[in-house]
Amino acid sequence: MIITEKTRTGEYLSTVLKIILQRLALGLLTLFVVSILIFAAVNLLPGDFAQAILGQGATPEAVEAIRRDLGLDQPPITRYFQWLVGAVQGDLGNSFAQANFASFVGADSGNKASVAAQIAPRFWNTMFLAGVTALIAVPFSVLLGILAALYRNSAFDKFANMFTLSSISSPEFFLAYILILFLAVLNPVLPSLSNIYQGMGLGERLEKTLLPALTLTLVVTAHMMRMTRAAIINLLASPYIEMARLKGMSPMRVIVRHALPNALAPIINVVALNLAYLITGVVVVEVVFVYPGIGQLFVDSVKIRDIPVVQACCLIFAAAYILLNLTADIMSIVSNPRLRHPK
Amino acid sequence: MSRLLTMKDVWIEGRSDETWNPIINGVDLHLDKGEVLGLIGESGAGKSTMGLAAMGFCRDGVRISKGSVDFDGINLLKASAARKRALLGKRIAYVAQSAAASFNPAHRIIDQHTEGPVQHGVMSKSESERDAMELYAKLRLPDPENIGFRYPHQVSGGQLQRAMTAMAMSCRPDLIIFDEPTTALDVTTQIEVLASIRDIVEQFGTAAIYITHDLAVVAQMADRIKVLLKGDEVETAETRQMLSHPKAEYTKSLWAVREFKRPQKPAVHTSATPVVSVQGITAAYGKINVLHDVSFDIHEGRTVAVVGESGSGKSTTARCITGLLPPRGGVIEFDGVALPLDYRKRNKHQLRQVQMIYQMADTALNPRKTIGEIIGRPVEFYMGLKGRDKRRRVEELLDEIELPADRYIDRLPSELSGGQKQRIGIARALAAEPKFIICDEVTSALDQLVAEGILKLLARLQDERNLSYMFITHDLATVRSIADEVVVMKDGEVVEQGPKTDMFRPPHHPYTDLLLSSVPEMNPDWLSTLLAERGIDNIGDAAVGKMNQE
C-alpha cells in the first residue's frame, strides 16, 4: 500500500506539474502577444511622431534624440525585438520628458533619463500600497464573505449587500474624497496627501499610505466579499454539506472540516482575481492622494505623451495582471482534490 | 414490536416567490423497530421532504408548519439543536440519492465513515476503521481493506452507494432513511446495491424508510408500503396485501401501467426494402471510438427498440442517423437510397423524413415560443402553409395528440405539464409528416402513468400512419410494451438483435441475459429468487470470514 501511495503522489506531481507548466507557457505567450500589441499601438502614431509627441515647442536636439532613441530608420520588427530584449534585461529606454528637459538645461541625458531609473522607486511604492491594501482587505473580506454566506438573507446580509453594491458602484475618486473629508479634513486622523520619500520610517510611511490603502480596501473588499459569499453559498448547497449536517456534526465542524477544504480553491481564486483588480484602482487613487507610485507616473506620462514611459508602465501593469490571473488559475488547480488524487 | 417513530398530522410548506406553498398536507407515519417502510409516489409527491422530516430536518426554504415527530420518546420538532445533533448519524442515519455528490471530495471515504462514530463517541478511530472494513466486506465491496483509503471520485457510483450505506451503518443506528439510493444507477448495478442494502438492514435489525418511485424496487425492500400523491397519503398496507389488492383508484392505476402491451406485428418479408438501413457505421468523438460496426434495419410501420445502459452508444447511433455526428465509416440508407452522412448536406425532403423526439421536453421546446409557433414552424417550413391554413393545420395536429387546440395554442411551454410538453414534441415531429421518427428515451423523465399515455399515443399514431420508430430506451418494461424488434447494445457494439418474442425467450447472449434478469419485478420474492439463481449467498459472510483469517 505504501508503494501505491508513492506512485499516486508521483502521478499527482507529474499531472499537476504538466498542467502548471502548460498554464505558465500560456501566460508567457499571452504576455508576449500583449507586448507586441503595446508596441504596435505606439507605432500607430501619425506621421513624424517625434515631432508630434513633443509638440511645436520642442528643441531640435530633443526631436533628434527621440528619433535616435526610437531608431526610426530601422524596420519595426527589428525595433520591436530591440525593445523586447531591452525590456527583459531591465532596460526600458529613455524618457522623452527627461531627455527634453536634459536637452534644455544642456546636461548629459545619460542615466537619469532612463525609464528604468524613473520607474524603480515608484514601483516599490506601488507594491507597498498594494501590499498594505491586500493585508487589510483579504482577511477582512473573506471573513465578512463567509459570515454573509452563513447568515444569508439575514438583516446583516442584506445590509452588506447594499453596502458592497454601493461601494462597487462608486468611482474610486468619490470614495477617496469621502474618506479625505471624514478622516482628514473634518476629523484630522490621517494625512490627506501621501508625500512619501526615500529613507522614511516604516511607521510614518504606513500612516501616509493608510488613506489611499483604505480607499482601495473599500473597493476591493466589496468585490472580494461578494464573490466569496457567492462561492461559499454555492458550496453550502452541495449535498455533502447536507450529509455532514445529517450525520449530526456541529455547525463549526461542518464549516471547518467539510466546507473549508473545498472552499479554499474558490476563495484563493477570488483573492487573486481581485488583487488584479487593484491595478486599475491604483491609478486613480494614486492621482487623488498624489502618491508617488507607478500609476501616477503613468497618468502624467500619458498627458505629456512620454511614449517609452507609457509603454513600460503598460507592460508592467499587464505583466502583473497576467501573473495574478495565472496565480488564481494555478492555485485553483493545485487545491482541487480531484486533480490532487488522480484515479 | 415496539414503536420507534411516530409522525402525527405533519404539514410541511416550501417557500417560492415569497409565499409558502404546501408540500405535505397532514400525513401520519409510524414505524416499529426493525420494520422497513416503503414510501412511494411520483415526482413532486413530497417523499424526500417527508423522509427528511422524519429526522426533524428541513432543507432551506422548507418548514414544518404543524404536527409532531416523535422518535423513541423524543420530540424532534421541540428538541434543542444540540440534542438533535446527538441523534443524527448516531441513531438516525441517512443515505442520499447521489452518493457521488454526497461524499466530500476532499476526504478519504474511510475518514468520512469514521467521523460519525468518533464524534458521537461510539468507537475510537481505529475500532471504527476496522468496523468499516467489515461492513465493506459485508456489502460485497471489492478489496474491502483498501477501498476506504481512496477518495470518492476514485470509486464507481454503485460502489460509492454501498460505501454510503456502510457509513450510515457506522454507528449501528435504529433507523436509516434511504432516499432513492438506486435511482441514479444502471439496472445491473442497481441489483447488487439493492441486495446488499436489504441484507445488511435485515442482519442488524435496523428500521428503515425506503423512498423510491419504482414499485418493483419497493416490493423487494419493504414490509409495508405507503403511497403519497401531491403531499397527501393515498393508502398504506402490508407489501403483499398492497400488491395483490390495492384499494385506492390511484394505486390501482399505478399497478395497471405495467399491464400495457401491444401485440407484436408479424415478421416483415425478407425482400422488403427497409425504411432505414444502418450498415456498419463507426463513429468517434475526437479520437475516442464510440461506435463499432453497428448495423440494423427498420421496416415500415415497425418499432425497433435500441436497448443498453448509459454509455452503450444508443444515443450516439441516433446522432449518426440524423447526421449531427457524421459517422467515420458505414452507410445509412433511407428507402434504399444512401443519405449524405452530414445533415448539412441533406436536402429539405431528406431532413423532413427523419424526425426526432427528445428525452427532456423542457430543453426540446423553445421556452420563448408559444405552442402554436413551435408546431407551426415545421408546417410553414416544409409544407409552405401560411396564415389561416397554417393555424388550421396546427389545430389538427393538437387534436391528434389529444390536447384541446383552443386552450393550448397560445400558451408557452412553461405553462404545460411534463407529459403535455412531450406531446407537443410529438406534434412537432408529426407536423413534418415524416416516415421515420427517432424517440430518444421519450418516457424516462416522466412518471409511469404519464409515460403510459405517451406510449399509447405513439402506438396509435404508428397504426394510423404506418410510421417507423427507432425507440431508444434503457427500460426493458417499455421495450416489452412497444417494440417489434430489439437491438441490444453494449460499449458501442450491437450485442444481439432480433424480434422481441425471440429476445425475451432464452437462450440469448450473456449480457442480454444479465440485463433482462436485472429488471426488478413486482413479485416481492423476485430478488431472493434471483440471488439464489445467480449463486450469491445471502450475506457476504464468506468474504468477512476470509478477511478475518488473514
Place this chain on the structure above:
Amino acid sequence: MSVWLQIIGVLVACLALGWLLRFAGERVTGGRPFFRDMSLSVAFGYVVAVVVLIWIIWSYYLARTLVAPEVNKYFFFRLAIEGFLLFAAAAWLFRLLGRSVGTAGSKKLFRQMPLTASFGLFTILIYALLAIFAGVIAPHGQEQILQGVAANIPPGGDPAIGGSADYPLGTDQIGRDILSRLIYGAQNTVGIAFATTCLAFFIGGTLGFLAATLGGWLDQILSRTVDVLMAIPSLIFALLLMTIASAWAGSEKGLLTFYMVIIIAVIDSTRVFRLARAVGVNIVVMDYIEAAKLRGEGLTYLIFKEILPNATAPLLAEFGLRFCFVFLTIASLSFLGVGIQPPLADWGTMVRDLAQFINFAAFAPRVASAPLLAAGAIALLTVAVNFVVDWMLHRTTGLKE
C-alpha cells in the same frame, strides 16, 4: 493609537453584552429556541447593530442641535442621513404609485419589487429626465460665459466668503455657471456612456453569438483575440490608446471625445463578447436548437428567432453592468484629464477642477459640497443601475428554481 484601543475596547464590550443578552434572553423566555440556539457571533452582531444605531441617532441629534462652528463637523453626516431618508421615502412612494397605476403586468412587477430596486428605477428615471430636458432645466448654457459676472465665485452661495446666491455652485475660472454645467453633465456623461455601451454591445454581441453558433475556427480566432485583449487591464489599455488618439486628434477636442467612445467601446466589447458567447453556447446545446438545425433552418433564423429571445434577460442585466463600467471608466478618464474634453461639461472633469474645495469643509461645508455633488452624481447613478440589475438577476435566477 488610542483610537484603535478605543475601538477594540468597544468591540470587547459588545461581545460581553452579547453573551449577557443571550443568557438573559434564555432565562427570561424560559429557553425559547430563538435564544437557546443563538450563537455568540449572532448575539454580538445584534449588540453591534444596536450600538451603531444609537451612535447614528446621537450624531444626528447633535447635527440638529449644535451651532456653528461645531455643527460643521456634522453637516455632511446630516446631509447623508437626510438624503438617505428622502430617497427611501421617494422610492417607497414611487413603488406605491407603480402598484396602483399601469397595466396588470406592471402592477405585479411593482408588488414584488424590493425597495432598493424601486429606488434604482426612480433614480434612473430622474437622470433620464435631467439628461433629456437639460436645456430647459439649466439656468444657463454649458458653454455660456456669463457677461458681467465674476469668474471663480466659490460654491455654497454664502456672500461672507465671496459666494453668490444666484450661482449656488459658483462659477468656474472663465465665468461659466457650475450648476448649469452640472445639469448638462447628465446629458454629456450619461449620454456618451450610453452610446458607448450600445456600440460595445453591437460589436461584442454580434461577434459573440456568431462565435457561439458557428463554432470552429471563427470561434477559436475570436476567443483567443479576446483573451489577449483582456490580458491588459481595461483602464490601462484605455489610457495607452488615448495617448495615441490624442496625438491623432491634435487640437481637435471633439474628435478626441469621439476616439474615446470608439476605444472604450472596443475594449468593453471583449467583455460583452465573453458573455454573449457563454450565453449563446448554453442555448446552442439545447435540443430545440438541434431540432431547428435538423429542420434545415438558416443561420439568421437560428440567431434571431431561436437564440436571441432566450438571451434577452442575461443580456439586459449585462447591459446594466456594462453601462456602469463604461460610465465609471469614462468618469475616471475625465477625472485623470484624458476623457471627455472641454467645453463639454462633464462630471469627472468637474470633480478634478473643484477638488481643492474639499479642504474648506471644516469651516465652510457648503463650499466643500460642490465637488462631492459631482462625484456623488456619478456614484448615485451607478448605484441605482446596480440595484436594478441585482434585482433583475435575482428575479431571473429565482424563476429558474
